[in-house]
Amino acid sequence: MSDSQTNSVAFVRTDPIPPAAPPFTTSGPVKWAKDNLFSTPAYTLLTVAALYVIYLILSNTLPWIFNGVWNTSSLAECREVLQGVSGGCFSVLTERWNQLIFGFKYPVEEYWRPSMAFLLLFVAAAPVLFYKLPRQLLIITGLFPFVAFWLIWGGTILAPLIALAGFIAGYLVYTRLVTFSFAAGFFGGIAAAFVVWIVGGELIPEGASENAWLAPVASRDLGGFMLNMMLGVTCVSLSLPIGIALALGRQSDMPLIKWICVVFIEFIRGVPLITLLFVASVMLAYFFPPESSTDLFVRVVIMITMFSSAYIAEVIRGGLAALPRGQYEAADSLGLDYAQAMRLIILPQALKISIPGIVNIAVGLFKDTTLVSVISMFDILGMIRGPILAATEWNGVYWELLGFAALLFFVVCYGISQYSQWLERQLATDHR
Amino acid sequence: MTTITDPPQGAFRLSMLINDTRYRSYTFQFIALLALISAFAYLGSNLFSNLAAAGLNISYGFLGTPAGYDINQTLVEYNSQSTNARAALVGILNTLLVAFLACVTATVFGVVAGVLRLSNNWLVSKLMSFYVEIFRNIPVLIWIIIIFTIMIAVLPGPRAFRGDEPEASMFLNAIAFTNRGVYIPAPVWGPGSMLVVATFILSVIGVFAYRRYATKLLYDTGRLLPMGWPSLAILFVPTLLIYFVMGMPIGLDYPELKGFNFAGGIKVGGPLIALWFALSIYTGAFIAENVRAGIQAISKGQTEAAGALGLRSGRIMNLVVLPQALRVIIPPLISQYLNITKNSSLAIAVGYADITATLGGITLNQTGRAIECVLLLMLFYLTISLSISAVMNVYNNSVKLKER
Numbered sequence: 001m002s003d004s005q006t007n008s009v010a011f012v013r014t015d016p017i018p019p020a021a022p023p024f025t026t027s028g029p030v031k032w033a034k035d036n037l038f039s040t041p042a043y044t045l046l047t048v049a050a051l052y053v054i055y056l057i058l059s060n061t062l063p064w065i066f067n068g069v070w071n072t073s074s075l076a077e078c079r080e081v082l083q084g085v086s087g088g089c090f091s092v093l094t095e096r097w098n099q100l101i102f103g104f105k106y107p108v109e110e111y112w113r114p115s116m117a118f119l120l121l122f123v124a125a126a127p128v129l130f131y132k133l134p135r136q137l138l139i140i141t142g143l144f145p146f147v148a149f150w151l152i153w154g155g156t157i158l159a160p161l162i163a164l165a166g167f168i169a170g171y172l173v174y175t176r177l178v179t180f181s182f183a184a185g186f187f188g189g190i191a192a193a194f195v196v197w198i199v200g201g202e203l204i205p206e207g208a209s210e211n212a213w214l215a216p217v218a219s220r221d222l223g224g225f226m227l228n229m230m231l232g233v234t235c236v237s238l239s240l241p242i243g244i245a246l247a248l249g250r251q252s253d254m255p256l257i258k259w260i261c262v263v264f265i266e267f268i269r270g271v272p273l274i275t276l277l278f279v280a281s282v283m284l285a286y287f288f289p290p291e292s293s294t295d296l297f298v299r300v301v302i303m304i305t306m307f308s309s310a311y312i313a314e315v316i317r318g319g320l321a322a323l324p325r326g327q328y329e330a331a332d333s334l335g336l337d338y339a340q341a342m343r344l345i346i347l348p349q350a351l352k353i354s355i356p357g358i359v360n361i362a363v364g365l366f367k368d369t370t371l372v373s374v375i376s377m378f379d380i381l382g383m384i385r386g387p388i389l390a391a392t393e394w395n396g397v398y399w400e401l402l403g404f405a406a407l408l409f410f411v412v413c414y415g416i417s418q419y420s421q422w423l424e425r426q427l428a429t430d431h432r
Numbered sequence: 433m434t435t436i437t438d439p440p441q442g443a444f445r446l447s448m449l450i451n452d453t454r455y456r457s458y459t460f461q462f463i464a465l466l467a468l469i470s471a472f473a474y475l476g477s478n479l480f481s482n483l484a485a486a487g488l489n490i491s492y493g494f495l496g497t498p499a500g501y502d503i504n505q506t507l508v509e510y511n512s513q514s515t516n517a518r519a520a521l522v523g524i525l526n527t528l529l530v531a532f533l534a535c536v537t538a539t540v541f542g543v544v545a546g547v548l549r550l551s552n553n554w555l556v557s558k559l560m561s562f563y564v565e566i567f568r569n570i571p572v573l574i575w576i577i578i579i580f581t582i583m584i585a586v587l588p589g590p591r592a593f594r595g596d597e598p599e600a601s602m603f604l605n606a607i608a609f610t611n612r613g614v615y616i617p618a619p620v621w622g623p624g625s626m627l628v629v630a631t632f633i634l635s636v637i638g639v640f641a642y643r644r645y646a647t648k649l650l651y652d653t654g655r656l657l658p659m660g661w662p663s664l665a666i667l668f669v670p671t672l673l674i675y676f677v678m679g680m681p682i683g684l685d686y687p688e689l690k691g692f693n694f695a696g697g698i699k700v701g702g703p704l705i706a707l708w709f710a711l712s713i714y715t716g717a718f719i720a721e722n723v724r725a726g727i728q729a730i731s732k733g734q735t736e737a738a739g740a741l742g743l744r745s746g747r748i749m750n751l752v753v754l755p756q757a758l759r760v761i762i763p764p765l766i767s768q769y770l771n772i773t774k775n776s777s778l779a780i781a782v783g784y785a786d787i788t789a790t791l792g793g794i795t796l797n798q799t800g801r802a803i804e805c806v807l808l809l810m811l812f813y814l815t816i817s818l819s820i821s822a823v824m825n826v827y828n829n830s831v832k833l834k835e836r
Contacts, residue, residue, distance in 0.1 A: 036554035043553045050555045256461040260468060270817035271810045272774035278792055278809070282802035286482045287475045367571035374573075374780055381573060398581045406570045406578070413569035 064088050064399075074393030092397045093404055096388050100404065103223015103378050104387050110154070110217065114226050117148040121233065129419065145237075152222070152230070154214035162200030166193040182339035219297035223378035225408055231379075232366035235304040239365075240358070242305065243312030244351075248342065250317055261313070268310035273368050276303040281375040300372055308365045315357030319350035352427050359420035363413045370409075380405050494799040495520070501794050503785040505701040516795050523790035524812060530707050530786065531773040537712035538772060539765070542719025549724050560720070567717035573778055575714050580706035580782045587611040590693050608687055608694055613701040615687035615694045622681035632671045639663045703784035707776065715772050719765060726761035727753070759831045766824045773816055787812055 024030060037047045067087030071094065072078045078089035093100070102111055124144035127137035146160035170193030178185030222230065249261035268276070280299040288294050323346060331341035351358075373382030384401045388394055449459045483489060495517040502512050507525040510518055549560040567575070590610050593602065602608045608615040646657040675682070687697030730753050738752040779786040780793055787809060796805040 036552065039552065043551075046548075046551070046553050046556050050553075050559050053559065254457045254461050254464075257464055260464065266818070267814065270814040272777040272788070272813055274777045274780070274788060275792065275806060275809050275813060278796075278802075278806050282796070283806050286479050286803065288482075289478055290482050290485055363569070367569075370571040370573045371778070374778075381571075381577070385577070398578075398585060402574060402578050402581065406574050409571055409574070410566070410569045414565060417569070 060086075068400075070094055075395065075397055076393070088400050089397050090400050092388070092394050092400055096394070099224060099383055099388060100380055100401075101224045102226050103221065103383060105221035105223060105378075106217060106226075107215070107221075110215065113151040113154070113214065117151040118226075118229070120144055120147060120151075121229075129423075150214065153217055153219070154212065155216035156204060156212045157214075158200075158204045162197060162204070165200060166196040169193055169196045182337070186339075219295045222297065224383050225380040225405075227372070227377065227379040228366070228369045231301065231304060231369040231372065232362075234301055235308055235369075236362045236365055238301070238305045239307075239309035239312050242309035244316055244347070246309060246313035247316035247320060250313065251320055265310045265313050268307055269314070273304070273307050274371055274374060276307055277371055277375050279303055296375075296377065300375075300377065304365070304369070307368075308361060311361045311364075312358055315354045315361060316350060318357065319352075319354035320346065322353050323349055355423060355427070356420055359416060363416050366413060366416075367409060380408070488800075490803060491801075492804055494795070494801050494804070497799075499795065500798065503790065505699075505704055505785060516791075516799070519795060520787060520791040520808070523785060523787035526704075526784065526790075527773070527776055527779075527786040527788075530704060530711070530779065530784065531769075531776050533708045534711035534715065534772045534776065535769045537708070538715040538719055538768070541712055541716025542765075542768075543723055545716060545720035546723025546727070549720060550727060564717045564720050567714050568721070572710065572714045572775055573781060576707060576710040576778055576782055579710045579713075580703065583702045583706050584611050590689065593689050593694075602687075606684070606686055610694070611702065612693070613699050614705060615697045615699055617684040617686045618696070618698045620683040620685050622683060624678040625681040627678060628671060628675050628682060631674045635667050635670050638666045642666055701784070703779065703782040706782050707779050707784050711772050711775055715768050715775075718771075719768050722761055722764040722768065726757040729760045730756050762831075763824060763828060766820060766827075770817055770820050773820075774813065777813075 021027075025034065038044045063086050065088060067082065067085055068090045069078045069081050069087060070090050072081060072089070072091040073095060075089055075092075078091060082089075098108070098111065102114060106114070120140075121144070123137075124141040127133045127135065127141055143164070146164045149163075150157055150160045170189035173192040174185040174189030176185075177188045246261050246265060249257050250265065252258045252261075277300065280303040281296065284299045284303070285294065327345060327349065328341070331345045336344065370379060370381045372379050373385065376382070378386060384405060388401060389397070449455050496515050498513050499516045499519040500512055501519070503510055503519065503522055505526065506522045507529060508518075508522060510522050545560045545563055549557050549564065551557050551560075587609050588611065590608075590612065593608065593610075606617050642662060643659060646659060649655055649657060685696050687694045687699075689695075734752055734756065735748055738748040743751065776786055777788040777792075780789045783789070791805055791812075792809045796802055799805075
């Protein structure tokens with residue numbers, strides 16, 4: 001081959017030709033479109049159909065959104081401004097904003113209290129949601145329920161303080177006794193908490209709520225999206241521990257405990273939430289002592305918590321069943337007792353597996369809080385269908401109001417599901 | 433060396449109830465039983481003292497008294513003088529009707545959306561994930577109300593169909609979409625129509641018999657009979673022949689505008705349509721996710737192995753991928769059906785007379801028998817749920833991977 005390097009040839013190219021750009025149709029957006037949109041005649045047809053659907057949706061909604069009117073005081077004025085042009089009458093949102101968010105009976109001058117509680121919710125939720133944040137922030141999470149209760153309902157500060165004191169006393173007793181045995185610590189802690197609550201409840205003077213720092217607000221005055229958020233947050237956080245207990249009970253070797261849990265779970269899962277809400281609104285009051293008057297909010301919280309804890313129990317049971325048998329046996333062979341094995345080995349893994357399921361239940365539960373409008377509580381849907389659409393000036397503004405409610409729910413639920421997918425990726429410790 | 437430590441043989445001591453694992457579980461169960469009994473006793477005594485204080489009792493006598501209200505959509509004979517039990521029956525049938533309709537359409541929506549979401553067509557798959565996300569993340573109650581509002585606000589009233597140049601006209605001169613509901617033609621069963629129906633049922637059986645015979649022939653001899661067009665022929669030709677021989681006994685009763693409303697035909701009420709459509713499009717989004725997960729759960733190796741055996745792509749889908757995917761898809765699909773049945777109780781929000789609206793709504797409010805009504809309501813839903821999950825367990829056992 002060395003011959004070819006002699007100068008017998010007049011011209012030899014010594015440097016390579018610069019690479020030519022690929023043909024127009026095999027690169028860039030054209031190729032992408034060809035591959036992804038028009039690869040076969042059937043796909044072309046599908047693409048055209050999809051484009052038409054998108055055009056239909058956008059051509060109807062975009063002008064409606066962009067021509068929207070934001071600052072009139074009634075639907076009639078809106079129509080005057082629009083003069084027949086397609087456009088949304090979003091002024092109902094600005095004018096009735098407070099009603100949509102807080103309900104129509106919450107005192108106006110106290111709106112800062114639920115708003116503050118809402119902001120605090122983010123601070124309190126942050127260390128739970130993002131485990132890389134400093135653990136000391138969990139103290140805020142622990143304090144949040146009491147602060148939020150006090151902010152939203154107002155009244156004497158003694159009530160949340162005594163509730164908090166009960167928890168602290170229970171925790172102290174638990175840490176003291178748990179070295180002896182878990183059962184002693186657990187039941188001792190509960191007993192201590194109850195002692196503090198009962199003694200403390202006697203200590204609150206009559207009429208303490210009259211001249212409290214924050215004016216008391218009755219539960220029936222709560223409403224709007226605030227009510228949905230409160231029901232959702234309260235019931236999900238209450239139903240997690242109950243759900244874990246039910247799931248463990250269902251796996252138990254003790255037949256009686258197992259059957260109590262099975263009957264409870266299957267009963268709750270077999271009936272629609274709305275019948276349970278009927279129970280809360282018309283039936284549950286019969287089961288309380290005659291002199292007590294438990295308000296509707298508490299009764300609804302009880303029933304929704306029962307509902308979601310049954311579903312969460314099933315999800316966690318799936319997580320428990322997915323753990324290999326070896327994990328249980330390893331715990332036994334280390335000489336751990338039941339409580340230690342569950343706390344240290346089984347539950348951390350089982351809960352990790354069940355995160356997507358639990359989040360699904362939480363999202364479903366949050367959506368289901370709209371059902372309380374059927375038993376005449378004024379959540380956001382109840383507000384829209386009741387006071388706002390019934391008002392003469394806004395009678396007939398369906399799309400703006402329903403669309404706004406839908407948007408609120410979409411933002412929250414979509415956000416939660418995105419978070420859960422992120423968390424799953426973070427917690428994936430298996431090697432793939 | 434080989435001594436086995438026997439369990440202590442000593443006499444039973446009281447402390448063993450707590451310290452010995454053999455007896456401890458009995459202690460716990462005994463405590464749980466006591467707690468359960470005392471909880472029920474406490475709730476029961478509260479219930480009875482409350483009932484006594486309010487001068488009430490528990491009695492199901494109200495089921496036999498006249499209901500006194502009208503129901504606009506009924507599947508069985510009913511008027512306002514019928515009993516409350518009859519009203520509850522109407523409600524049960526209405527619940528089952530809307531649940532059945534919604535299950536069918538939700539499956540169709542779900543399968544189409546789930547398959548299209550896996551499509552290579554970027555635009556279509558994005559559009560489908562948009563559909564799934566939008567419908568999964570917004571409460572079904574809002575969807576029911578939105579669709580009901582569309583029915584009321586967008587569709588024309590019956591008066592729009594009147595006059596020489598009506599604003600609205602009937603679809604194919606047979607179906608009228610109005611804001612009171614949709615009017616569709618009703619079949620009229622003339623003499624001899626039973627023969628046509630019987631022929632049709634026989635044809636359906638015949639199709640199954642033919643397909644079974646063809647499969648058996650394929651497995652025994654390797655001969656492949658065509659499946660598609662003979663099935664269609666068996667299904668339709670005899671029935672059509674009998675239909676024309678008998679002189680077209682089955683006719684259609686078209687809805688007609690009489691006075692202010694439509695008469696004739698079958699009226700499908702607006703609430704039913706709103707509930708049906710909302711439930712199917714909402715649950716369809718969930719089913720789409722189940723279908724997608726099911727298909728993606730089948731490893732690519734299965735498809736490639738089937739290809740290596742020389743199967744065509746249609747057969748790969750039918751014989752290899754689908755049977756395995758269905759095992760993953762069907763259990764969540766059935767629990768979605770269960771969800772549809774339970775969500776159909778939201779009918780009360782749009783005034784569709786299902787069991788929740790009749791027994792748990794009007795009857796409860798008129799008679800004041802809250803406890804009895806709610807208990808019966810729960811009993812009904814519990815029966816449905818438990819029977820569906822029994823069916824599901826049978827199915828799960830039949831398709832379970834048989835490991836040897």
